[in-house]
Amino acid sequence: MKDLVAVWVSAHWQEHDIGPDHPDIPGRVEACLRAVALSKVRQVQATRLATADELGWVHGPEFVQRILASRGTWDAIDHETLLGPGSVLAALGAAGCALDLVEQVVRGEIVRGVALTRPPGHHAERERASGYCIFNNVALAARAAQRLGARRIAIVDLDVHHGNGTEDVFREDPEVLVIDLHQRGLFPEETGKWGASLDGFGGSVPVPLAAGCGIREYLTVLEEVATPILRRHAPDVILVSLGFDAHVGDPLGGMKLETEDFGVLAGWAVDMAEEMCGGRLAMFLEGGYALEAVEESMGAVLGALLVTRQVP
Ligand SMILES: [Zn+2]
Numbered sequence: 402m403k404d405l406v407a408v409w410v411s412a413h414w415q416e417h418d419i420g421p422d423h424p425d426i427p428g429r430v431e432a433c434l435r436a437v438a439l440s441k442v443r444q445v446q447a448t449r450l451a452t453a454d455e456l457g458w459v460h461g462p463e464f465v466q467r468i469l470a471s472r473g474t475w476d477a478i479d480h481e482t483l484l485g486p487g488s489v490l491a492a493l494g495a496a497g498c499a500l501d502l503v504e505q506v507v508r509g510e511i512v513r514g515v516a517l518t519r520p521p522g523h524h525a526e527r528e529r530a531s532g533y534c535i536f537n538n539v540a541l542a543a544r545a546a547q548r549l550g551a552r553r554i555a556i557v558d559l560d561v562h563h564g565n566g567t568e569d570v571f572r573e574d575p576e577v578l579v580i581d582l583h584q585r586g587l588f589p590e591e592t593g594k595w596g597a598s599l600d601g602f603g604g605s606v607p608v609p610l611a612a613g614c615g616i617r618e619y620l621t622v623l624e625e626v627a628t629p630i631l632r633r634h635a636p637d638v639i640l641v642s643l644g645f646d647a648h649v650g651d652p653l654g655g656m657k658l659e660t661e662d663f664g665v666l667a668g669w670a671v672d673m674a675e676e677m678c679g680g681r682l683a684m685f686l687e688g689g690y691a692l693e694a695v696e697e698s699m700g701a702v703l704g705a706l707l708v709t710r711q712v713p
Pocket of ligand 1: 560562644646687688
């Protein structure tokens with residue numbers, strides 16, 4: 402019997418080590434893997450590295466070459482987006498495992514899954530790495546899905562920060578809808594304000610929320626704003642930027658989601674995918690910096706993904 406759910410992790414995720422004082426420590430993926438080990442979900446170790454051609458689906462050639470030239474050295478894109486000697490390998494591996502996951506989902510080899518992408522991706526713009534992100538993993542997955550025949554894609558970004566990179570990549574693309582719930586006033590500040598396209602046929606729908614929101618507010622937005630827009634877009638696959646930094650215990654975010662609430666959010670995504678696109682759902686790790694919260698919230702997500710919904 403085929404697996405319903407699987408979790409992908411790159412063989413190279415530990416190579417991205419930019420010091421214990423940086424919030425993006427390898428322990429974040431270790432925490433996720435502990436949750437996977439406690440679940441019934443199959444773990445797949447991916448050895449694939451995204452190629453320069455594949456990265457070119459999302460990023461400009463000069464940007465890609467500038468990052469690849471940093472392989473094996475220390476480099477600072479900005480004061481908080483740092484590359485250690487193994488970081489480019491890890492970034493290529495993260496993008497590669499995102500591609501592996503979305504290809505399996507679109508081809509129907511699994512129904513839904515998670516890629517433990519690290520470094521994360523949703524702040525990476527076409528021409529700029531930022532906010533701990535090097536290559537935009539979820540954007541790359543969306544382009545891969547399109548190349549495999551998925552016409553319309555929906556990306557739902559649940560990280561506490563606005564996914565400015567994903568918005569930048571798909572700004573002009575009517576077939577990729579980006580709905581982004583995030584805390585107002587956090588990094589990157591200048592993007593994510595309310596009032597972008599709401600026509601439901603592609604475009605970006607940033608939903609800035611005040612600090613202190615909990616699951617009641619998240620569900621209200623998902624049910625009253627996101628769900629009708631998703632229905633009008635009628636995606637062939639749903640991708641989720643999965644950040645755990647809206648957890649009440651996270652040191653960077655100011656939201657009040659509890660551990661079990663991440664299972665509720667994942668359950669909503671499963672329901673949307675079942676209703677609209679044969680269940681096809683792929684999630685990509687973004688932020689989340691309180692290790693215990695990451696582990697337990699990941700466990701809640703996996704529990705929701707494992708629930709068998711009624712597939713028509
Ligand atoms: Zn974040």
